[in-house]
Amino acid sequence: MVTIEERLRVEEFLFKEARLADESRYSEWEALAEDDMHYWVPAEAGQDPDDGRISILNDNRTRLATRIRQLNTGVRHAQVPPSRMCRIISNVEIETIADGEYFVRSNVILYEYRIQADKEMEVWPARVEHKLRMRDGEMKMFSKHILLLNSEGPVRGLSFII
Amino acid sequence: MLDNSRPSEGIRFEELILDDRVHSTLYTDSEVFEAEMDSIFRNGWVFICHDSEIPKAGDFVRRNVGRDPVFAVRGRDGEISVIVNRCAHRGNIICQEERGNAKAFVCQYHGWAYDTKGGLVDVPYPAGFKGDFSCHGLERLAKVDSYQGFVFASFNPTVPSLGDHLGRATELIDRAVEMSPVGRINLSGGWVRHQLNCNWKMLPENDTDGYHVNFVHPSFAQAIRSNYDEAVLQDEESLKSEAKDWGNGHTELNFSPSYSRPLEWFGCAEDRYPSYSKALREAYGQEKGDKILLDGPPHAVIFPNLFLGEMNIVRFEPVAPGVCLHIHTPMYLEGVDDDVNQRILRQSEGALGPTAFLLADDSVIAERTQLALAGKGGWLDLSRGAEREVTDDNGVVVGHLTDETSNRGFWRHYKQVMQGPDQSSPTAAAAAA
Numbered sequence: 234m235v236t237i238e239e240r241l242r243v244e245e246f247l248f249k250e251a252r253l254a255d256e257s258r259y260s261e262w263e264a265l266a267e268d269d270m271h272y273w274v275p276a277e278a279g280q281d282p283d284d285g286r287i288s289i290l291n292d293n294r295t296r297l298a299t300r301i302r303q304l305n306t307g308v309r310h311a312q313v314p315p316s317r318m319c320r321i322i323s324n325v326e327i328e329t330i331a332d333g334e335y336f337v338r339s340n341v342i343l344y345e346y347r348i349q350a351d352k353e354m355e356v357w358p359a360r361v362e363h364k365l366r367m368r369d370g371e372m373k374m375f376s377k378h379i380l381l382l383n384s385e386g387p388v389r390g391l392s393f394i395i
Numbered sequence: 396m397l398d399n400s401r402p403s404e405g406i407r408f409e410e411l412i413l414d415d416r417v418h419s420t421l422y423t424d425s426e427v428f429e430a431e432m433d434s435i436f437r438n439g440w441v442f443i444c445h446d447s448e449i450p451k452a453g454d455f456v457r458r459n460v461g462r463d464p465v466f467a468v469r470g471r472d473g474e475i476s477v478i479v480n481r482c483a484h485r486g487n488i489i490c491q492e493e494r495g496n497a498k499a500f501v502c503q504y505h506g507w508a509y510d511t512k513g514g515l516v517d518v519p520y521p522a523g524f525k526g527d528f529s530c531h532g533l534e535r536l537a538k539v540d541s542y543q544g545f546v547f548a549s550f551n552p553t554v555p556s557l558g559d560h561l562g563r564a565t566e567l568i569d570r571a572v573e574m575s576p577v578g579r580i581n582l583s584g585g586w587v588r589h590q591l592n593c594n595w596k597m598l599p600e601n602d603t604d605g606y607h608v609n610f611v612h613p614s615f616a617q618a619i620r621s622n623y624d625e626a627v628l629q630d631e632e633s634l635k636s637e638a639k640d641w642g643n644g645h646t647e648l649n650f651s652p653s654y655s656r657p658l659e660w661f662g663c664a665e666d667r668y669p670s671y672s673k674a675l676r677e678a679y680g681q682e683k684g685d686k687i688l689l690d691g692p693p694h695a696v697i698f699p700n701l702f703l704g705e706m707n708i709v710r711f712e713p714v715a716p717g718v719c720l721h722i723h724t725p726m727y728l729e730g731v732d733d734d735v736n737q738r739i740l741r742q743s744e745g746a747l748g749p750t751a752f753l754l755a756d757d758s759v760i761a762e763r764t765q766l767a768l769a770g771k772g773g774w775l776d777l778s779r780g781a782e783r784e785v786t787d788d789n790g791v792v793v794g795h796l797t798d799e800t801s802n803r804g805f806w807r808h809y810k811q812v813m814q815g816p817d818q819s820s821p822t823a824a825a826a827a828a
């Protein structure tokens with residue numbers, strides 16, 4: 234069981250992380266990620282990240298930094314202008330994995346208005362698993378796994394921070 | 396059979412496809428799309444799977460040929476059949492899993508059971524079944540053949556041989572499998588299915604378009620390279636890569652001339668994978684081994700739906716005039732250390748698919764292009780570099796990297812396929828009568 238205080242800190246983190254992603258504030262979002270960050274969107278339900286099967290996205294911290302640099306160039310056409318987004322987060326369950334470290338499950342529905350081309354609304358429902366760590370009084374993430382309901386596809390272009 | 400009702404009959408392809416331009420209705424018109432499903436995807440050869448995906452008896456994978464659902468299955472005799480995924484009774488999907496292994500396929504609607512050749516072997520309550528088992532099998536694609544493990548199939552029993560279709564392009568497939576010291580690739584990494592709201596033909600066109608790279612992908616260059624300015628500002632003369640038309644709609648961007656050191660195409664120094672380099676030289680001899688290490692894998696489209704995308708294999712799938720899928724898997728190599736295949740996997744995730752550093756940008760440009768072609772549309776230019784391309788000794792047309800040599804090759808073959816056999820031939824006239 235986590236304390237009410239811990240739950241508040243975790244939820245605050247999730248909401249802030251979602252807002253920075255929604256608003257495509259790439260560098261501020263990146264600042265929430267630890268050096269051992271694993272940012273992952275598997276392609277199949279039940280996939281193991283090390284089983285040699287391809288993922289939709291599978292970033293270690295270095296590749297994530299490259300991704301953020303690419304978005305920050307301003308000429309990443311797929312996000313010029315950035316998608317307009319709004320994430321609804323619910324069903325937050327928190328487990329302690331070590332002192333000051335949490336495994337957090339949530340359900341997320343992301344609405345994306347794709348203004349770069351067709352001007353369509355795309356909906357991305359997902360189960361999300363975060364691993365968070367309290368460091369120097371601040372909550373950070375060292376893992377974010379996004380289990381898209383439709384990961385086996387077809388999947389539209391997904392060039393924003395999910 | 397309905398072969399005499401050619402849906403393409405009313406479409407004047409000779410007016411829509413000229414040597415130097417094509418009309419946008421080819422990307423938007425539903426009659427054109429229906430004609431393609433018939434002339435290209437049913438009458439011609441279509442890439443289905445690689446035999447490494449279904450190595451054991453009973454292994455199967457689901458696929459679409461054009462829009463027709465099929466599955467490829469390896470029989471007990473080792474032969475691969477490509478079978479329409481539709482029960483011969485009342486049409487239910489027979490093979491429900493995307494991939495797996497089965498001794499038999501039992502329909503979940505009324506329980507008809509079929510063997511791995513599609514033959515009917517059992518029906519529940521047989522007293523009421525007055526048919527003949529041998530007449531109620533699943534529909535099999537008439538032709539299945541393979542080259543270097545790449546399995547192709549056709550609905551058309553009189554399609555010319557796969558060898559005729561591939562023509563000179565077998566060399567491209569050879570180059571892909573020769574990236575392995577034992578000459579074998581392995582497509583066991585699973586597929587990512589990326590949907591683009593554009594016409595399917597933009598996939599082969601864009602994948603062998605060398606002109607767009609600096610304009611669509613500068614963000615990738617800026618994010619990963621420090622010598623970005625040099626790369627982008629390179630002038631036309633110093634670009635050494637080539638666009639090629641191999642005939643029969645098979646096209647290539649040949650990047651090999653731009654590489655100056657082994658494994659440059661793999662983004663690393665040669666000593667990064669010493670046992671890989673050594674194995675290639677031992678397997679193919681010093682000279683050819685060196686050449687493979689320097690030239691790297693092919694970047695080529697095999698008409699109509701296979702892309703040998705360097706260390707990736709891609710399938711193109713048409714869905715509707717304005718919707719298609721770009722479906723990719725890493726091209727794993729047999730006979731190499733795991734770290735080589737690990738790098739192939741990570742590069743595949745980086746380059747292709749919905750989140751990729753490259754393809755996500757290509758896809759938004761393709762979707763904008765599709766939007767621009769709406770309505771009455773207009774002409775798309777194909778003329779770039781026609782006056783400076785040359786035909787080499789093997790009959791391959793070679794142009795500058797930024798020239799439309801590859802796309803002209805695609806469209807020349809497309810036009811021939813869509814116009815079909817000579818309409819005035821006695822058989823066609825008789826069929827039309």
Ligand code: FES
Pocket residue numbers: 482483484485486487502503504505506507
């Ligand atoms: S539809 Fe398959 S058994 Fe009836």
Ligand SMILES: [Fe+2]
Pocket residue numbers: 601607608611612753757
């Ligand atoms: Fe591209």
